[in-house]
Amino acid sequence: MIKVEGHNNLFRDEESGAIMNLDAAGYQEYIKKRNLKNKEREDIHNIKSEINEIKSLLKEFLSNR
DSSP, X not given: OEEOTTOSSEEEOXXXXXXXXXXXXXXXXXXXXXXXXXXXXXXXHHHHHHHHHHHXXXXXXXXXX
């Protein structure tokens, strides 16, 4: 592998020409942030669903008064 000039963790594969990032700690940090972001999206989706259910129940309650 050939080191990419100006980048500590980037290397070029001599056969394929692909550039690879060998920064394992950086990759783990990326995975951690990605998982956290996905969890936040899931939480937001659940909150929206619960709000819609509350709205529906409130409308039903008010229409039966």
